[in-house]
Amino acid sequence: MTGSSTQGAKTLLHPVSDVEKAKAVYTALLGVAPQVADAYYVGFEAEGQHIGLVPGGGPQGMTSPVAYWHVSDIVAKLAEVTAAGATLKDPARDVGSGRLVATITDTDGNVLGLIQDQ
Numbered sequence: 001m002t003g004s005s006t007q008g009a010k011t012l013l014h015p016v017s018d019v020e021k022a023k024a025v026y027t028a029l030l031g032v033a034p035q036v037a038d039a040y041y042v043g044f045e046a047e048g049q050h051i052g053l054v055p056g057g058g059p060q061g062m063t064s065p066v067a068y069w070h071v072s073d074i075v076a077k078l079a080e081v082t083a084a085g086a087t088l089k090d091p092a093r094d095v096g097s098g099r100l101v102a103t104i105t106d107t108d109g110n111v112l113g114l115i116q117d118q
Helices: 019-030 074-083
Strands: 006-016 042-046 049-055 066-071 087-094 099-105 111-117
Touching (some): 006 019, 006 111, 019 049, 074 087, 074 099, 074 111, 087 111
Parallel strands (some): 006 049, 066 111
Antiparallel strands (some): 042 049, 099 111
């Protein structure tokens, strides 16, 4: 199969109802302090993965954790996965620093994320 490459699921985002309580739990779990700790997002870097806490599920309304797969070409990968039967949930958008993110649902309704760093 040809197409754009996938570098693995390296970013995991978790919706949380109380960011301060969740921050304490994830700090204990991961053994590191967060690198980003804002009212709207808390992010940890641990063992090559980024773990993010999203208060209230954020503007995208997350209701469960989402694994974000890092890809070399998000537009090409979105075309590939939708042609294979996935449904576009949130189109690619720039979230800052040249990072593009998008979400899809698989054929069972599971939400999967895609990230491209430029």
